Amino acid sequence: MNFSFDIKHSEGNSLARVGTITTPHGQIQTPAFIPVGTKATVKSVLPEAMADLGAQALLANAYHLYLQPGPDILDEAGGLGEFMNWPGPTITDSGGFQVLSLGVGFKKVLAMDAKTFRRDDVIADNKERLAHVDDEGVTFKSHLDGSMHRFTPEISMQVQHQIGADIMFAFDECTTLHNTRRYQELAMDRTYAWALRCLDEHKRLTDERIGKPYQALFGVIQGAQYEDLRKKAATDLGSMQSSGQSFDGFGIGGALDKSALGTILTWVNQILPADKPKHLLGIGAPEDLFVGVENGIDTFDCVLASRIARTSAVYTMEGRFNLSNSRFKRDFTAIDDECDCYTCTHYTRAYMHHVFRGKEMVSATLATIHNERFIVRLVDQMRQALIDGNFADMKADFLGRYKHRSGQASN
Numbered sequence: 001m002n003f004s005f006d007i008k009h010s011e012g013n014s015l016a017r018v019g020t021i022t023t024p025h026g027q028i029q030t031p032a033f034i035p036v037g038t039k040a041t042v043k044s045v046l047p048e049a050m051a052d053l054g055a056q057a058l059l060a061n062a063y064h065l066y067l068q069p070g071p072d073i074l075d076e077a078g079g080l081g082e083f084m085n086w087p088g089p090t091i092t093d094s095g096g097f098q099v100l101s102l103g104v105g106f107k108k109v110l111a112m113d114a115k116t117f118r119r120d121d122v123i124a125d126n127k128e129r130l131a132h133v134d135d136e137g138v139t140f141k142s143h144l145d146g147s148m149h150r151f152t153p154e155i156s157m158q159v160q161h162q163i164g165a166d167i168m169f170a171f172d173e174c175t176t177l178h179n180t181r182r183y184q185e186l187a188m189d190r191t192y193a194w195a196l197r198c199l200d201e202h203k204r205l206t207d208e209r210i211g212k213p214y215q216a217l218f219g220v221i222q223g224a225q226y227e228d229l230r231k232k233a234a235t236d237l238g239s240m241q242s243s244g245q246s247f248d249g250f251g252i253g254g255a256l257d258k259s260a261l262g263t264i265l266t267w268v269n270q271i272l273p274a275d276k277p278k279h280l281l282g283i284g285a286p287e288d289l290f291v292g293v294e295n296g297i298d299t300f301d302c303v304l305a306s307r308i309a310r311t312s313a314v315y316t317m318e319g320r321f322n323l324s325n326s327r328f329k330r331d332f333t334a335i336d337d338e339c340d341c342y343t344c345t346h347y348t349r350a351y352m353h354h355v356f357r358g359k360e361m362v363s364a365t366l367a368t369i370h371n372e373r374f375i376v377r378l379v380d381q382m383r384q385a386l387i388d389g390n391f392a393d394m395k396a397d398f399l400g401r402y403k404h405r406s407g408q409a410s411n
């Protein structure tokens, strides 16, 4: 089957562990941060540069690749990695989050204060709701050309098999913190039924597509901020079997109140099978990565590092700041003098300031290389600290120095 997860080291006093995920396209040493290449490209950076900066795998988005260029093109190319010239492991998310969020300003709503309002048709101001959920699946309007499409668990599996990533996610209904408790329960029931259908279709496609590398399927744990719902989801999906198939790993997804992140991860990771990998979907701010690792998360993905880089925001050991700020005009030091990335070893803050002010395309490339390296390396350092037995000291040292200079990091 060519997919496995081996735990090399477990902490005695927390859920943290060190392991190796083996896929047909190589291994991922965990804990690991997986950079995002939404449309089979990490914006502005070559895959070769991503390998050089230490990325062990890349995560692309099934929704975007379904709309453009179409999953059949990736299948014909030999799969996602072959298509984008990335020889290492690849991951796709199910498209569930995007079909429900794009076009409706859902992300904006996700980021709002949980207490602001509560209703089940939450959308941002001046946006029309473009997705409709029923028990069978989701009908949605393309954010590209307005054409109508439908995703079901079966279609998501078919699309992800054609894209051909080493790790895929089951199709789930992603909710927000603003949905009512009653709606969260309905969405959980749907996600449960859809998970069974994903396992069945995954098994059928695996058997049908003989000769293709095995693609692992992760179930997604929803349940928002509710302890009983999160625990039920972990219990149900953790032991779920259908067509002789169970999940190869798990994603923790959905609405997560940052302040409750550690608590929620403890609820689910104490229940989910310990010997299977756990991926935290869409979380990547430095302080959150520590919470994830110490609560049993093996892999992370997040667009934040590259997205903020394009706006001139960079991570450093001293916190996050914007290179376009005029105080960097004559600063001929590296972005972060402790960073070993290509940008920091070849360019100065003054040069970065200049290319951002001039809106030169290379600004995005150089800043993205730095930010991705910063986050990949931070999680690598956490892994090493776990092996060396000094995770608590490493965490205290990092968080003691790292502080936000440009406000709260957010997705």
Ligand SMILES: [Zn+2]
Residues within 6 Å of the ligand: 335, 336, 339, 340, 341, 342, 343, 344, 345, 369, 370, 371, 373, 374
């Ligand atoms: Zn750097």
